[in-house]
Amino acid sequence: MPDVTFYRDAALPFLEGKYCTADDLAYHRHFHEEYSVGLIDAGHTNAWCDGEQIQVEAGKMISFPPMMLHACHPEPDVEWRYKMLFVRPDWLHKLEPGELNRLHIPFLLGGGKNEACRKRFNHTVGMLAAGGTPLETETALIELVQALVAPNEDDLGHASSPGVQEHKYVKRIKDYLQANFTGQVTLEQLEQEAGISRFHLIRLFKKGSHLPPHAYQNLLRINHAKIQLAKQRPIVDIAAETGYYDQSHFTKAFSKIVGTTPRQYAMSI
Known part of the structure; x- marks a missing residue:
């Protein structure tokens, strides 16, 4: 029996994530109204894309434009794990026309570009699944789309x-x-x-x-928290005041930047 999980954020109604583990799940010909991009984590599948047969192996990404008929038939008796992101066209229409056209074909990525896009894809799914802020998740999605439409991987970092x-x-x-x-x-x-x-x-x-905007915002929060910790204020109050949804989240974010926990920081003053 396949294990399928969907991820959504009410603040990002244009985006949905999906994670599936199965060894006996095949999808017959169908289409989505969203732009679909996926990553095979394990196994491999025979994909049928608008009349064309494509082999998709583990580690490879594939995408389908809205309304394109496609089907997936993974190899039998082999564990098949994959992730998908579904993005509504009205959000994608904010792209420049030339960039949008490059998305509107099914394609497999190769070499360095596949690796660069795979990292951004996993980061986006991770933010959506872990309940990242809307700013973090949408920024990750934009960086993924920019990587997908870049002419080659050399354009991503310069x-x-x-x-x-x-x-x-x-x-x-x-x-x-x-x-x-x-x-x-x-x-x-x-x-x-x-x-x-x-x-x-x-x-x-x-x-x-x-830095992306959400990372810049996080630094502003941490710097403000350091000032408040120096005043020996309760950590739980500072966490709420600076916008973190709980003290654990605050402690994790603070430690990544400062190198110590808020409590240890306050005690050292």
Whole structure:
């Protein structure tokens, strides 16, 4: 019997994740109304994509545009594990037309690009499954889509220095995050504040600050928490005040940045 789990976030209605483990599950010809991208974790499958047969092995990614007829027939008696992301077209339409067209074909990725996209895919699914903030999860999804549409893997990590106009947008985003770092900021809010698309926003902000917006927000939270810990305030109050959903989440985030727990930090002052 297959074990299938779905992941959703009410704040991200355009996105759904799926994780499946099975050894006897085949999908007959069907289509999705969403853009679908998947990763085979174990086993391999014979995929039928709009009349074309494609072999998809473990570690490989495959995608289907909305409404494309396809089917999957994994090898029998072999453990088959895979993950999927389903993205609604209305969200994808925020992409530039040329980028969207490159998504609208079924394809397999090879070499370094498959590896780069696989890492981003797993990060996006991980954020969605673990209950990451909407800002974290949507940022991960945007970075995945940008990797998918990049002409080759060499384009993923190299960018020129930002210009004057780009600095203006980065400053707007930083100012907004500094004023609202304790809240559940979304990319939609940052998009409205900066006046540019969220896809362009992520590119510019990472180029100008070397961090995605959610990581910058987290640093603002941690720095504020350090000041409050120095005042010997209760840790549980500081965790809530700085926007973490519980003390455990706060402690984990704090330790990654400071190298010690909030309690140890407070005791050393």
